[in-house]
Amino acid sequence: MTEETRRPGRRRGSGESPQTREAILEAALAAFEEKGYTATTIRGVATAAGVDPALVMHFFGSKDGLFDAAIRGPGMPLRRLRDVFEAGPLDGLGERLIRRYLSIWDDPVAGPRLHAVMQAAASSPAAGGILKDFMVAEVLQPLAEHVTGDDAETRAVLLASQMIGVAITRYVLRVDPMAALTTDQLVTAVAPTLQRYLTGDLGL
Amino acid sequence: MTEETRRPGRRRGSGESPQTREAILEAALAAFEEKGYTATTIRGVATAAGVDPALVMHFFGSKDGLFDAAIRGPGMPLRRLRDVFEAGPLDGLGERLIRRYLSIWDDPVAGPRLHAVMQAAASSPAAGGILKDFMVAEVLQPLAEHVTGDDAETRAVLLASQMIGVAITRYVLRVDPMAALTTDQLVTAVAPTLQRYLTGDLGL
Numbered sequence: 001m002t003e004e005t006r007r008p009g010r011r012r013g014s015g016e017s018p019q020t021r022e023a024i025l026e027a028a029l030a031a032f033e034e035k036g037y038t039a040t041t042i043r044g045v046a047t048a049a050g051v052d053p054a055l056v057m058h059f060f061g062s063k064d065g066l067f068d069a070a071i072r073g074p075g076m077p078l079r080r081l082r083d084v085f086e087a088g089p090l091d092g093l094g095e096r097l098i099r100r101y102l103s104i105w106d107d108p109v110a111g112p113r114l115h116a117v118m119q120a121a122a123s124s125p126a127a128g129g130i131l132k133d134f135m136v137a138e139v140l141q142p143l144a145e146h147v148t149g150d151d152a153e154t155r156a157v158l159l160a161s162q163m164i165g166v167a168i169t170r171y172v173l174r175v176d177p178m179a180a181l182t183t184d185q186l187v188t189a190v191a192p193t194l195q196r197y198l199t200g201d202l203g204l
Numbered sequence: 205m206t207e208e209t210r211r212p213g214r215r216r217g218s219g220e221s222p223q224t225r226e227a228i229l230e231a232a233l234a235a236f237e238e239k240g241y242t243a244t245t246i247r248g249v250a251t252a253a254g255v256d257p258a259l260v261m262h263f264f265g266s267k268d269g270l271f272d273a274a275i276r277g278p279g280m281p282l283r284r285l286r287d288v289f290e291a292g293p294l295d296g297l298g299e300r301l302i303r304r305y306l307s308i309w310d311d312p313v314a315g316p317r318l319h320a321v322m323q324a325a326a327s328s329p330a331a332g333g334i335l336k337d338f339m340v341a342e343v344l345q346p347l348a349e350h351v352t353g354d355d356a357e358t359r360a361v362l363l364a365s366q367m368i369g370v371a372i373t374r375y376v377l378r379v380d381p382m383a384a385l386t387t388d389q390l391v392t393a394v395a396p397t398l399q400r401y402l403t404g405d406l407g408l
Contacts, residue, residue, distance in 0.1 A: 038242060038327075122326030123242075132377045140379070154381040157373055158393055161382065165369025169361055173336045175344070177358040178365065181408075188407040189362055193397045203392040204385075 024049045024056055028070045033116035037123045042066070064126045071117055071134050077110035078139055085146045093146075094159070094194030095187055101163055102183050105171050115171060135160070151204055158197040166190060228253045228260055232274045237320035241327045246270070268330045275321055275338050281314035282343055289350045297350075298363070298398030299391060305367055306387050309375050319375060339364070355408055362401040370394060 027049035031040040042063060046053040060066040070076070084100045085093055105111045121131035140160060144152040166186070169178040181189070196202070231253035235244040246267060250257040264270040274280070288304045289297055309315045325335035344364060348356040370390070373382040385393070400406070 036327075119326060122323060123240075128377065132379060135377075136379060151381075154385065154393075157379050157382045160379070161369035161373045162366050162397070163369070164372055165365035165367070168368055168372075169365045173332065173339075175336060175340060175361050175364070177355075178361045181358065185408050189358075189401075192400070193366070196396070197393075204389050 020049075020051060020055070021059055022073070024051060024059060024066075025070045025073045026075065028066045029075055029113055029116070032067070032070070032120050033112055036116075037063075037067070037120035037127055064124075064130060067120060067127050068130045068134075071131060072138075075113070076117070076134075077104045077107070077114050078135070080104055080110075081139055082142055085143050090146065090148070090199055092195070094196075094198055095191035097159070098163065098166070098187050098190050098194055099183070101166075102186065105167060106183070111171065114167075118167070118172065147198055151202070154204065155197050155202070158202075159194050162190065162193050162197070224253075224255060224259070225263055226277070228255060228263060228270075229274045229277045230279065232270045233279055233317055233320070236271070236274070236324050237316055240320075241267075241271070241324035241331055268328075268334060271324060271331050272334045272338075275335060276342075279317070280321070280338075281308045281311070281318050282339070284308055284314075285343060286346055289347050294350065294352070294403055296399070298400075298402055299395035301363070302367065302370070302391050302394050302398055303387070305370075306390065309371060310387070315375065318371075322371070322376065351402055355406070358408065359401050359406070362406075363398050366394065366397050366401070 024045060028040070028045045031045050031048060035044070040063065042056050043053045045066065046056045049056075056066065060069055081097065081100055081104075084096050088096060105114060117131065121128040140153065140156045143159070144156040147155050149155075166178075169175045170181075170186070171179075178186075228249060232244070232249045235249050235252060239248070244267065246260050247257045249270065250260045253260075260270065264273055285301065285304055285308075288300050292300060309318060321335065325332040344357065344360045347363070348360040351359050353359075370382075373379045374385075374390070375383075382390075
C-alpha cells in the first residue's frame with residue numbers, strides 16, 4: 001500500500017513520533033472541552049487526531065492516562081503560574097499571582113481549556129485525583145519552595161483555596177457580582193488575602 | 205385490589221402526601237450521593253422511594269426538577285448557615301461562619317450529602333445552574349442583607365469564594381496540608397479573610 005492509497009483519516013507516516021503524541025493530546029483536550037469527560041472516548045480522540053485507537057492505547061493506556069498526559073503537557077495553562085513565583089520576590093507575589101491567574105482564565109484559548117479540565121476532574125474521581133496530583137506536584141510544591149518556614153505547604157494550599165474559589169464563582173458558576181468585577185477590582189480585593197497566606201501571621 | 209394485594213415496592217396509600225414527596229427527595233439525595241448525577245434516574249429514585257415513576261414525574265417533572273427540589277428542601281445542609289448570620293452581629297461573623305461551615309462538612313450525614321450536591325452541580329451544567337440559583341437566593345442574598353453598604357453583594361460572593369475553595373481543597377480533593385489542619389487552625393487562618401470581605405476595606 002503506497003502513501004497515496006492509505007485509508008483516509010490516518011496520519012501519514014506518523015508512527016510514534018512526538019508530533020503524533022502531541023496531536024493526540026491536543027485532540028484529547030479539545031474533546032474534554034467539547035463533550036465533557038464522560039462522553040470522551042479513546043476512539044473519538046483517535047479519529048480526531050487521525051490515528052488508530054490502538055496507538056492511543058499504546059501511548060496512554062486508558063482515558064485516565066490520556067487525561068494525566070494532557071494536563072501534564074505544555075498545553076496545560078496552569079503551568080504559566082510557575083514563572084510568576086520563580087522569577088520574582090515574595091513581596092507582592094499575591095498580587096502578581098492573582099493577576100496572572102485571571103489573565104489565564106480570561107484568555108480565549110486557555111480559559112475554556114482550564115474550565116474543561118476542572119469539569120473533568122469534578123465528574124470523575126479518577127480524573128479528580130489526577131488533577132490534584134498535578135496541582136500538588138507542579139504548582140503547590142514549587143510554590144512552597146519559594147515560601148519561608150515550616151508551614152510553607154499549608155500557606156501554598158490556603159492560597160490555592162482562594163484562587164480555586166475565585167475561578168469557580170467567577171468563571172464556572174459566573175455569580176453576578178463576582179463576574180462583573182473588573183480585573184483590577186478583583187485583584188485589589190483578593191491580593192491582600194493571598195499575600196497574608198504567603199507571608200502574614202496565620203496564627204498557626 | 206385491596207391494600208394487601210398491591211404490588212410490592214409501592215408505598216401504601218401514599219398518593220400525593222407531603223410524606224411521599226419528602227421520601228422521594230430523600231431517595232433522590234441518596235441516589236445523587238451513591239451513584240452520581242449522571243447515573244441517577246427517575247426510575248431508580250422511584251423504586252428506592254417505593255413509588256411509581258409517574259408520581260416522581262408528576263411532582264418534579266425531570267431529574268433537574270428533582271435536583272432543584274432536593275437542594276431547596278430541609279435536607280440541604282447549607283441552610284444551617286443562615287441562622288449564623290441571622291442571629292448574630294457582623295463583628296466576628298467571619299469566624300462564626302467558617303466554624304459552622306466546617307461543622308457541616310465534618311458531619312457524617314451532611315458532609316457526604318453536600319459533597320454529592322457539589323459533584324452533581326459540577327457534572328451537569330443544568331444542575332450547576334440550579335445550585336448557583338439556590339446559593340444566590342438562599343445564602344448570598346440573605347447574607348448580603350446583613351452586610352452594610354452598596355457593595356454588600358460583592359462582599360458576600362467574595363466570602364463564598366473562600367468558603368468554596370476551602371471545601372474543595374479540604375473535603376473534595378483532600379489536599380494533604382489542608383485536610384490535616386485542625387478545625388481551630390483552619391478557623392484561625394481563614395476567619396480574618398472572611399471578616400475582611402464582610403467589613404474590611406476592600407479598596408473597591
